[in-house]
Structures are given as structure tokens and as C-alpha cells.
Amino acid sequence: MHTMDTGGARVPGPEPGDRPAARLGFRELCRVAPFDVFRDQLNEVFYPARVAPTGQAEQGLRPSRLSASRLEHLTLGLVRFGVDASVDPGALGSYHVNIPFSGRVVTQCGPQQMLAVPGRAAVFTPREHTVLPGWSADAAQLCIKISRRTLEQELEALLGHPVGSWIRFAIDLDLTQGPGKSWLAAVRLLLSELEDPDSLVHRSDRHREYLERMVVGGLVLAQHHDYEDELRDPRVPARPRTIKRVVDAIEAAPEKPWPLSDMARLAEVSGRRLQQGFREHLGMTPSVYVRAVRLDRAHGDLVAGASSVAEVANRWGFVNLGRFASAYRERFGEAPSETLRRIR
Template identity: 60%
Template sequence: MKRSMEIEPIATDGAGISSALDGFELCRAVGFDAFRDSLNGVFYPARVEPTGLHTTSVQSLLSAVELTHLTLGFVRFGTETALDPGALGAYHVNVALSGSVESHCGRESVVARPGTAAVFTPEDHTRLPRWGADAGQLCIKIDRRALEAELESMLGRPVASLVRFSIGFDLANSAGRSWLNVVRLLLTDLADGSSLSRGSTTHREELERLVISSLLRAQPHDFHDELHSDHAPARSRIVKRVVDAVDAEPEKAWTLAGMAELSGVSGRRLQQGFREQLTMSPMAYVRLVRLERVHKDLLTYSGSVTDVAFRWGFTHLGRFAEAYRERFGLAPSETLRRFRA
């Protein structure tokens, strides 16, 4: 069943949030086509069409800054607009600062007004059929791998699937206010040309990760209960022994029998332990570690896709490419091209 929600607006310091990006202004009061091209260049290729009467508005404004894990932007079209970016390939949050925006992601929808944010997942179809003429939103694009790696660190185990958030994010409750305060902290620091965020990449990335981890704690998703559990199960010695060995040599020709012999238990018992503690089989864990090593090598230009895949134990390139796309949301060759560019 399709779910829809509306959250009553609250007073939000929209002007303060948007003005923090004044130093990153890209375009203002330009023709609609030029505005759309700038917007798509910063965020996602999307079908963006005006549904209002005017295609040039003195109220249009786009400011944006691309960081390591996040892209933050303020967007106001100044004319009623419809957007259809499809599957985003990244996690994304739109914080409503003025007006209203109807937002859909998969089977969920929300009408975002001040005091509300909309949270989108990477693989579900996203569309915003009614972006009001007076609506301004803080748009936050979150690198998919950065969010999933942060969740893995918080859970203490690998995460083999994407994170599905509820779309409607109430910023009036304590968790929502706390997350928004972290976002304000990052924006305020970026607005100061002599701040630590401007002078230290390490410091800025710590604030970016704080935005991501706060979102994971504040907004419901399918790992939310586990994340907030006070009694996460300890990893047993038999599972830890295999995990440590695979982490040390993921390229090795691992088999279930070989891992069972290493752990000192039967293959069935080892599989049971992995499913209870890591929610995946031993061989799925091997594949996950190999994919992570491939991804890291592609980001550092350590050889061609074929060379890197073989280096980490993948012998069937078709199945490798399919698994890589499922894990990271893009093809291995796209990773290589994007980060070289």
C-alpha cells in the first residue's frame, strides 16, 4: 500500500541556513534552461520542467558546494516546477526552508514544508511533481558508499544491502532538531573562509561523517532497531577467526570447507554463525571484502578494471561487474572514469 504523510510546519531558520551558502552561489535570476543545466551539473541528470507561467524568475537561486562525502546546495526555482531524476544512485535529503514540495520515492511520499525533510534512497524512483514557486530547499546529496560504510562502522559488521529510509523526516522532534543542528554546524563552518573546515580536509570530513551518522541515528530505516540496540551480539571466536583470515587475504581461493577447517567447526555450523552474527554466508563475506578492495584500488587508479578484478580473486568478469554495480550503484568502469575525471 502506498504511504503518504504530511507533517505540520514549524518555525525554521531557513534564511540562516540558505545564507550560509552565499559564498557558493552558482546562478541567480537566469533563464530556466540555464538554471536547469547548472542544477543537473551539481546534483543529478534529471527531467526538469517549469509548470508555472514564467520560465525566467528573479527569485531563482542556486548555491552549492561539493565536499568529499556530501554535496550541499540551496535551490529555489522561483516558478512552479516538476522534477523527475529517476533513481538517484545516492542517498539524498531535501530540507524544506520555505513553500512546499511534493516528493515521492518508490511507494512513499511526503509534502515537505518548513519543519520537514524528505529522505531518498539510491535505487527507488524519485520524483518531485510539484515544487512550489516560493519553495526553497537545502539539498544534501550523500555518497552511497560513505553512508553504508558509516553504518557498518556503527553496527560493527558489514552491510550487504542498501539502507531504506522512511521518506518523511520530522525536524520538530528532538532527533530531527539534533540532526539539523549538526548540518548547521557544518554550514556555518564552511561559510567562514578561515575556519577549520576550510583549512583542514580531515576536520571537514569528520563533520561530514557526523552529518551522516546523525541521520542514521535520527531517521527510521531498516537497520534502525539494530543500530539502537544496547545489546549487540558479540562476535564468536569461530567467526572472528575466519573474518580475520579473509580480511588478511581476500584474494585467496577460499572455499566453505577450507574456512570450516580453519574455524574448527562444520561447514553448517560456520554458516549458521555467520548468518546469526553478520547476516550473510561466509562466501558472501569473502565477496564483500573483495569488492571493497577492488573499489579502493579503482579509486586510486591501481590498474585496469580487469587487472584489479583478477588481483582480488574475481575470475568471472560478468558476475563481478554485476556484483560491483549492486554494491556501489555504478559499473567498475564508471568508477574508474568518474574519479580519474
């Protein structure tokens, strides 16, 4: 396994004739494969996407390559098409980072766009349309799919309160200096541990999860996003007693009906002032906060092996199973039935 210079930051990367990526804990899926086989394998590892060649492979080009490793919170993939290509997965549903080793990849996410080259990674958000219309034949990238719930948990732990929706990241991450360079070092550490068959990461699930969460949490701290002002300002004021009173009551009994009038009465302020206070101090409305707490409690019950999804939904105040399933998928990235089936 070799390293490649990404504009001042060196990361593991594929080189011609290098040894199988299994040394990194990766499983090689394709090498010099027909394009449709490569596309199908790529979609199986990451996302259903429209993937098409936009040019012809030339003699002497390095071959196509796809190797992947699925961990608890991350999916890692080494990807090289070997031909000019376009990739259109749409809204990913997960957070994602592409770290280029070589070549150039025209990259868009919602209204943001950039040219991903060595030294500049692309960061994607779950619900904005992602498209890579210009992946050059010589471009190789380390693609990192990140569990949506894991990333949001890391941010919530840092903020001290739930986040109401998905986090919008800036797309362009400079890996050559400052926070981006530090985050890249965390990625390299995880890769180095996976590479060594005698490392603790292969013997301890807790150690591996610790390193995964270090990568996830580091991205939250390194890259610009919606919550960075609150996250980085140590002078953020404490919650007013009115807000704390309502939050404590919701946390104690989230399954109860919580109309705005009852919450305002408890806080001894108007409903409008209460909503303003929640937005200022928690970044969401009171009703969104109630739903977030209920969903977290429901998730905890399902992970603990509850008897049924309907029972859990009813226990935590969700009267419409369809809406519960939709909100649950939005927050945790899978249906409640999938969580229960996976745990069992």
C-alpha cells in the same frame, strides 16, 4: 544570509535580496534564468532528471535560484524554481536529503511519500524511484547529495561489519525535535563554517571532512532505516565462535575460493545453519560477505594507485571483469576505472 524558521528549527535559507551564496562557499549558478537553463544546471550539479514546469510564474514571485557547493563527501545546493514544477530523477544512486526552507514539495521515494515542508526533511535511498511531482513555486530547499560509500562506511564502522547492500531509510525526518533537530544542528554547523572565510574548514581538509562525516554519520543515527535495531540495541550478542572462525578466515584470505561447503566445514556446522548465523549476526549471507571484503580490498588497491583494474580484480578473486565492475559500482558508486583515473 538569513535564517528561516522550519517549524521550530532555524536553518540558513535564501531571502529576497540576500547576498550571494558564495559567502557560504556556494557558487551561484542561476538567478532569474530561463527554465531550460536552470534545469540543465540543476541536472549537472545533482542527477540527470526530467524536470518540467507545471504552472506559470506569477508577477511578484521570488526569482529562481540555484547555488551549489561540491565537497569531498557531500554536494550542497540551494534550489528554488520560482514556478510550480515537477522533478523525476528516478533512482538516484546516492543517498540524499532535502531540507525545505519555504513552500511545499510533494515527495515520493519508492512506496513512501510525504509532503516536505519547513520542519520536515525528505530522505531518499539510492535504488528506489524518486519523484517530486509537486514542487510549489515558492518552495526553496537545501538539497544534500551524500556519497553512497561514505554513508555505508559510517554505518559499517558503527556496526563493526560490512553491510551487504544499500540502506533503506524512512522518507520523513522531523527536524523540530529529538534526533532530527540534533542532526539539523550538525548541518547548520557545517554551513556556518563554510560561510566564514576565516574558519578552519577553509584551511584544513581534515577538519572539513570531519564535519562532513559528522553530518553523514549523524543521519545514520538520527533517521529510521533497515539497520537501526542492530545499531541501537546495546545488547546485541557477540558473534558465535563458529561465525567468528569463518569471518577471520575470510578476512585473512578473501581471494581464495570460498564455497559454502568449505566454510561450513570450517565452522563445523551445516551450510544452512551457517547461512542463518551470518544473516542473524551480520545481516548478509556468507557469499555476500566474501564479496564485500574482496571489493573493499580491491578499492583499497585502486585508491593506492594500482597499475590496472584487471590486475586488482584478479588479485582479489574476481574472474569476470564485467561482474567485478558492476559489483564495484554498486558498492562504491563509480566504476573501478573511474576510481583509478581519479586517483591518478
